[in-house]
Amino acid sequence: MFQGDAIVVIVPHELNATLDPTIVEKNSYTFQNFQVLKNDDQFKLTYHKFKLRLTGGTRVSDVNRHDIPYPMPKFKDFVEIAAGKWREDLLYDIIGVVDDIGYTQAIQGTRKVQANFRLKDLR
Known part of the structure; x- marks a missing residue:
């Protein structure tokens, strides 16, 4: 079955x-x-290389001709994360919780703002 593609709409x-x-x-x-814009945000919600931005002149017609499946979460296994099989610029869904929060730098200094935390796998 064709699952379609996901794109960000602003x-x-x-x-x-x-x-x-x-x-x-x-x-x-x-x-x-x-407007069609490049999906060049620091963190992306989809793999699609473009995103759409609606404007005051955007017209929307409800066509509803297709049965679109509910979007499935993009789960990333902790094993793949530990092995480095992930993209730094893509947001993933994980099954887990933040187990412990370590060092947190709330104010940006010479480096990027940083927070260290430990995730716990809930499988």
């Missing part, structure tokens, strides 16, 4: 009131007049 705060009641999860829509 809805500016000023458009939330008009688009929140219009856009429903698992429906398909046609967007017109939006």
